[in-house]
Amino acid sequence: MNNLLLNSIDAMKEKSERRIDISWSENESLVYLEFHDTGSGIPPDLQESIFNAFRSYKKEKGIGLGLAMAKRIVEMYGGSISVESQPETGTSFNLKLKPLECP
Ligand SMILES: Nc1ncnc2c1ncn2[C@@H]1O[C@H](COP(=O)(O)OP(=O)(O)OP(=O)(O)O)[C@@H](O)[C@H]1O
Ligand SMILES: [Mg+2]
Numbered sequence: 001m002n003n004l005l006l007n008s009i010d011a012m013k014e015k016s017e018r019r020i021d022i023s024w025s026e027n028e029s030l031v032y033l034e035f036h037d038t039g040s041g042i043p044p045d046l047q048e049s050i051f052n053a054f055r056s057y058k059k060e061k062g063i064g065l066g067l068a069m070a071k072r073i074v075e076m077y078g079g080s081i082s083v084e085s086q087p088e089t090g091t092s093f094n095l096k097l098k099p100l101e102c103p
Helices: 002-011 065-074
Strands: 020-026 031-037 080-086 090-097
Touching: 002 031, 002 065, 002 080, 002 090, 065 090
Parallel strands: none
Antiparallel strands: 020 031, 031 090, 080 090
16 A cells, blocks of 8 residues: 555656545455546556566656565455556556455
8 A cells, every 4th residue: 555655646746636535345255445546647558567576667767666566465365456547647556355364
């Protein structure tokens, strides 16, 4: 979540409207989380590769590990993460998480 929020903040630096909306819902077997920002968006041809390690397309380049780590962690617990983005308009990351089983 920290990595998603930091990316959204970076993506909104040059925007006049800066908003991050976080919503969630759940059913018996899954928790759904959505992070939406009003940032620069991600061009369609880059959306597939942003989850790969060492891919950074920022002006002031990052290391490119934030999303790769987020995906690895989510998948380690049986969940999934996906992106939907409109260039210049904003980006949403959607997470499906399995509730942890408490001993
Ligand atoms: N919310 C977002 N809005 C626009 N672009 C994004 C957003 N989130 C990720 N990206 C794009 O995906 C790329 C990969 O993100 P990732 O977090 O893996 O790396 P990074 O932020 O560049 O570096 P690091 O997180 O390691 O400091 C970013 O460089 C950026 O181009
Ligand atoms: Mg990052």
